[in-house]
Amino acid sequence: MTTSGATDVQRLLGVALPIIQAPMAGGPDTPALAAAVSNAGGLGSLGCAYLTPEKIDAVVADVRQRTERPFALNLFIRADEPDDAAARERVLPPLGDFRRELGLPAEPGLAPPPPPFEAQLEAVLRARPRVFSFTFGAPTREVVAALQQERIVVVGTATSVDEAEALAALGVDAVCAQGAEAGGHRGTFLGRFEDALVGTMALVPQLVARVRVPVIAAGGIMDGGAIRAALALGAAAVQLGTAFLVCPEAGTAAPHREALASARRTVVTRAFSGRAARGIRNRFSDAFERLEAAPFPQQQRLTAELRAAAVAAGRTDLMQMWAGQAAPLVRAMPAAALVETLAREAGLA
Amino acid sequence: MTTSGATDVQRLLGVALPIIQAPMAGGPDTPALAAAVSNAGGLGSLGCAYLTPEKIDAVVADVRQRTERPFALNLFIRADEPDDAAARERVLPPLGDFRRELGLPAEPGLAPPPPPFEAQLEAVLRARPRVFSFTFGAPTREVVAALQQERIVVVGTATSVDEAEALAALGVDAVCAQGAEAGGHRGTFLGRFEDALVGTMALVPQLVARVRVPVIAAGGIMDGGAIRAALALGAAAVQLGTAFLVCPEAGTAAPHREALASARRTVVTRAFSGRAARGIRNRFSDAFERLEAAPFPQQQRLTAELRAAAVAAGRTDLMQMWAGQAAPLVRAMPAAALVETLAREAGLA
Numbered sequence: 001m002t003t004s005g006a007t008d009v010q011r012l013l014g015v016a017l018p019i020i021q022a023p024m025a026g027g028p029d030t031p032a033l034a035a036a037v038s039n040a041g042g043l044g045s046l047g048c049a050y051l052t053p054e055k056i057d058a059v060v061a062d063v064r065q066r067t068e069r070p071f072a073l074n075l076f077i078r079a080d081e082p083d084d085a086a087a088r089e090r091v092l093p094p095l096g097d098f099r100r101e102l103g104l105p106a107e108p109g110l111a112p113p114p115p116p117f118e119a120q121l122e123a124v125l126r127a128r129p130r131v132f133s134f135t136f137g138a139p140t141r142e143v144v145a146a147l148q149q150e151r152i153v154v155v156g157t158a159t160s161v162d163e164a165e166a167l168a169a170l171g172v173d174a175v176c177a178q179g180a181e182a183g184g185h186r187g188t189f190l191g192r193f194e195d196a197l198v199g200t201m202a203l204v205p206q207l208v209a210r211v212r213v214p215v216i217a218a219g220g221i222m223d224g225g226a227i228r229a230a231l232a233l234g235a236a237a238v239q240l241g242t243a244f245l246v247c248p249e250a251g252t253a254a255p256h257r258e259a260l261a262s263a264r265r266t267v268v269t270r271a272f273s274g275r276a277a278r279g280i281r282n283r284f285s286d287a288f289e290r291l292e293a294a295p296f297p298q299q300q301r302l303t304a305e306l307r308a309a310a311v312a313a314g315r316t317d318l319m320q321m322w323a324g325q326a327a328p329l330v331r332a333m334p335a336a337a338l339v340e341t342l343a344r345e346a347g348l349a
Numbered sequence: 350m351t352t353s354g355a356t357d358v359q360r361l362l363g364v365a366l367p368i369i370q371a372p373m374a375g376g377p378d379t380p381a382l383a384a385a386v387s388n389a390g391g392l393g394s395l396g397c398a399y400l401t402p403e404k405i406d407a408v409v410a411d412v413r414q415r416t417e418r419p420f421a422l423n424l425f426i427r428a429d430e431p432d433d434a435a436a437r438e439r440v441l442p443p444l445g446d447f448r449r450e451l452g453l454p455a456e457p458g459l460a461p462p463p464p465p466f467e468a469q470l471e472a473v474l475r476a477r478p479r480v481f482s483f484t485f486g487a488p489t490r491e492v493v494a495a496l497q498q499e500r501i502v503v504v505g506t507a508t509s510v511d512e513a514e515a516l517a518a519l520g521v522d523a524v525c526a527q528g529a530e531a532g533g534h535r536g537t538f539l540g541r542f543e544d545a546l547v548g549t550m551a552l553v554p555q556l557v558a559r560v561r562v563p564v565i566a567a568g569g570i571m572d573g574g575a576i577r578a579a580l581a582l583g584a585a586a587v588q589l590g591t592a593f594l595v596c597p598e599a600g601t602a603a604p605h606r607e608a609l610a611s612a613r614r615t616v617v618t619r620a621f622s623g624r625a626a627r628g629i630r631n632r633f634s635d636a637f638e639r640l641e642a643a644p645f646p647q648q649q650r651l652t653a654e655l656r657a658a659a660v661a662a663g664r665t666d667l668m669q670m671w672a673g674q675a676a677p678l679v680r681a682m683p684a685a686a687l688v689e690t691l692a693r694e695a696g697l698a
Binding site for chain 1: 509510511528529530540543544546547548549550551552554555558568569570571572574575577578579581582583613614616630673674675677678
């Protein structure tokens with residue numbers, strides 16, 4: 001799979017190109033997308049954070065029907081906060097208003113919680129992907145060792161030097177440096193997310209200076225020039241999410257897809273899930289600018305039906321539309337063509 | 350002055366290296382620092398925002414004693430807000446507490462306002478520096494033309510695509526893309542600064558795609574790897590501030606200098622001047638996290654004595670310490686050695 005001139009990280013990940021399609025749980029990262037990226041020489045990823053163990057088995061089987069090449073599975077290392085009755089009361093008025101606009105009853109139901117992490121981890125161990133990546137926190141040293149025992153490469157997500165050092169101390173095989181530009185959930189697990197919104201240009205060299213494992217750069221990377229930039233900063237590989245959102249293989253909702261090219265303003269908000277995440281600023285995120293959202297996963301569960309209804313109605317003012325800060329640079333093309341274009345522009349192929 | 354292989358931007362700026370020392374008004378950017386950078390083949394800058402016209406004449410004469418090479422002068426294009434009596438009442442309690450800690454009477458005096466922009470501009474036109482750069486806003490088209498009439502190259506500062514397009518429409522010769530990583534004042538002048546904290550990795554390629562004039566990358570650049578990264582993103586040159594703060598020629602206060610290497614958390618705050626700026630997070634900035642500061646320049650004037658006393662007492666918990674997000678990568682060496690090191694690392698020399 002790897003070329004003779006493969007770098008350490010390419011050998012580690014089992015890929016010809018140091019290009020990773022970021023896990024994007026909740027719809028965008030379909031088996032078709034991940035497999036297409038892997039077949040093109042990159043590393044496809046599947047975000048399994050919201051999937052039951054049975055569903056993880058199924059998507060893994062689906063990917064393996066489509067490719068024999070390495071891919072990654074990703075989970076949230078959760079620290080779910082308990083439901084908060086006062087928070088529920090606080091967020092009901094704006095949620096009720098928005099629900100009525102969408103023709104839903106004002107009172108929201110509570111969607112089921114994400115499946116327990118332990119059962120998800122069992123499914124990952126069964127699946128034995130080449131790579132397991134995680135975000136939101138740090139597992140125990142025993143979990144890392146159990147994965148590595150199955151010859152699974154373990155990649156943690158850091159948004160600060162402190163987090164990268166904590167992950168390295170756990171024995172992870174690589175660290176993904178999530179720059180502040182990145183779309184979707186922030187991985188911050190030590191301290192406040194506001195203190196860990198460090199741009200890729202500043203974050204990557206500091207992590208490279210501080211940890212001995214390979215650093216994967218994420219955040220703001222949309223083309224081959226940015227890939228060359230990340231490698232110049234000392235990154236061993238790059239991870240792109242937003243760039244893949246507009247591939248036909250992605251499960252991105254049509255209105256979200258269309259909104260990316262003109263997404264001049266993104267915001268890091270807890271409005272949609274209760275966890276800080278970067279998306280396109282809209283009326284929904286604005287409603288939670290001064291109103292504190294419920295904790296994760298309560299907010300996610302309280303907003304699930306509303307978010308689905310907003311997508312169905314094409315209401316971009318109320319939809320959850322994760323996006324990185326360079327979203328306007330999206331180029332809609334099949335995933336294989338995008339990987340090939342990125343590699344060519346970056347001088348990698 | 351320029352090498353035979355000089356790029357367009359090197360010819361424009363009259364320098365051998367596409368490396369600019371950022372203007373850092375208020376102390377750090379001494380004539381000695383700017384001249385050392387220019388003598389080493391980069392472009393030294395002097396922030397003149399707080400200087401009277403007579404003082405601008407004097408620092409320009411001082412620089413010209415030290416170098417015959419091109420340098421830049423920088424001003425704030427101010428939109429001073431009027432003093433706000435309610436804001437004064439709001440900020441007096443924390444300021445009074447901090448002042449008492451420093452042995453000052455609780456009631457702050459009001460330092461003089463910055464000199465009027467028009468008089469500062471007259472001094473710049475008299476001085477005829479090779480380059481005039483500006484931040485905080487956009488001058489009129491007439492001001493840009495008057496500078497260019499004197500054969501002064503005009504560089505504006507943008508923190509978003511919208512701002513870069515506005516500057517290009519005014520006829521500026523180059524745009525400095527100020528990434529969110531950058532230390533010091535944010536240049537944002539269209540919309541809220543919170544919406545224009547775009548990382549360098551995401552900002553530079555979007556500006557390069559949208560404006561025809563050369564783009565200068567700023568924010569998070571501390572070494573030659575980051576310079577190569579910025580050039581890979583399409584930047585024509587780079588501007589570094591924090592990296593120069595620890596040079597012996599800089600006027601940086603000793604406690605500030607020492608705090609940079611361990612500055613793991615910076616924050617964008619209005620606490621010190623009333624304008625959003627990135628610095629090392631401390632007790633003083635924390636006091637204004639939920640309390641709204643007075644507008645610029647009222648807050649700057651109300652805090653002037655306190656800030657000076659904090660420096661004199663070495664109180665880093667109360668000092669203003671501008672810093673970019675990659676501050677821990679500072680390397681203390683003379684400015685000429687730093688420019689030479691940067692050029693060598695970047696493969697420019």
